[in-house]
Amino acid sequence: MAIELITILSPQLIPVWFYGYGAVAYGIVAAISFLISLFSFKLYRKSSLKTNLVLSLSFLSLGIAFACLLVSSLYTYFYIPYFQDDVGLGFFNHSAFNFYYLASLISYILFSMMYLPGKIKNKFFAFYVPLWYIDWTNFHILSIFIIGYVLLMNFMNCYKKRNFNSYLVTFAFFTIEIFHLLLLFIPFDVSLYLAAHALLSVGFGSLLIMLIRVSVK
Amino acid sequence: MNERRSKLSILWDILHTIQKKEGKAKPTHILYGANLSHDRLKGYLEKLMQDGFIEKVTEGRNSYYLLTNKGNEFLSEFRKIQKLSDAFGIEI
Numbered sequence: 001m002a003i004e005l006i007t008i009l010s011p012q013l014i015p016v017w018f019y020g021y022g023a024v025a026y027g028i029v030a031a032i033s034f035l036i037s038l039f040s041f042k043l044y045r046k047s048s049l050k051t052n053l054v055l056s057l058s059f060l061s062l063g064i065a066f067a068c069l070l071v072s073s074l075y076t077y078f079y080i081p082y083f084q085d086d087v088g089l090g091f092f093n094h095s096a097f098n099f100y101y102l103a104s105l106i107s108y109i110l111f112s113m114m115y116l117p118g119k120i121k122n123k124f125f126a127f128y129v130p131l132w133y134i135d136w137t138n139f140h141i142l143s144i145f146i147i148g149y150v151l152l153m154n155f156m157n158c159y160k161k162r163n164f165n166s167y168l169v170t171f172a173f174f175t176i177e178i179f180h181l182l183l184l185f186i187p188f189d190v191s192l193y194l195a196a197h198a199l200l201s202v203g204f205g206s207l208l209i210m211l212i213r214v215s216v217k
Numbered sequence: 218m219n220e221r222r223s224k225l226s227i228l229w230d231i232l233h234t235i236q237k238k239e240g241k242a243k244p245t246h247i248l249y250g251a252n253l254s255h256d257r258l259k260g261y262l263e264k265l266m267q268d269g270f271i272e273k274v275t276e277g278r279n280s281y282y283l284l285t286n287k288g289n290e291f292l293s294e295f296r297k298i299q300k301l302s303d304a305f306g307i308e309i
Contacts, residue, residue, distance in 0.1 A: 043298050046291075047225060051307045052298065114307050157306025165304035214300040 033063030072096035175203025
């Protein structure tokens with residue numbers, strides 16, 4: 001909620017150029033997410049492996065989530081300098097953020113489903129839905145919880161496989177975890193917004209390197 | 218993690234064994250390379266032939282299995298799947 005509070009209620013708290021900066025970061029993240037989704041979907045069509053499909057859908061959902069933030073940030077960046085009345089801006093951003101919350105959580109749930117044991121996987125709704133309703137307002141805390149599990153599983157994978165690609169993926173999930181953590185503290189220090197977005201971009205850069213390494217014959 | 222091989226992994230092991238033998242392998246080599254019983258191997262080889270991944274040729278008293286272009290392409294794609302799965306730590 002912290003980022004939404006700052007964006008919707010008090011846009012004057014942070015410099016306008018932050019939104020331009022944020023838009024660049026969201027654009028990078030969305031583009032890389034769509035690329036991984038497409039790559040994984042192509043593999044699914046050839047192998048019919050469900051894990052490839054789930055991976056594709058989770059990155060597709062994440063790409064949509066960050067595309068929503070991209071549109072919202074661009075709108076704010078170009079809107080604020082010309083209009084003082086922020087009623088329209090608030091409504092637009094509120095809608096964009098709601099889409100972002102929904103798409104992002106669907107993505108994280110799909111990520112975690114890839115690692116859940118078979119018996120629990122089939123009953124994942126019973127596990128997540130109550131959390132969703134209880135913590136809807138605390139989106140970042142819920143995200144930290146879910147991505148924390150995914151990160152733990154990736155740490156275990158790194159320890160087991162010890163290959164460079166697994167380090168890159170683990171680093172990317174680590175940056176997503178820190179991204180949500182830093183956004184929680186924006187009300188105390190607005191500069192954390194810059195650090196969170198820079199870190200997220202670097203994390204997705206590592207996913208892009210992984211994708212190139214995997215797709216090269 | 219489940220240590221049991223998936224069907225896809227078994228098909229990969231068979232094709233990879235043939236590829237290692239420069240694209241032409243005897244059934245006994247495939248048997249050891251893919252670590253399968255004779256009956257199970259027979260079933261998988263028939264399936265691979267039906268799908269056009271391998272061809273059977275007979276030279277004198279020996280029979281061999283040849284890797285087709287489609288089989289080579291499958292191996293290449295499977296390597297990508299394996300790399301992606303390893304990167305994310307997900308099972309094939």
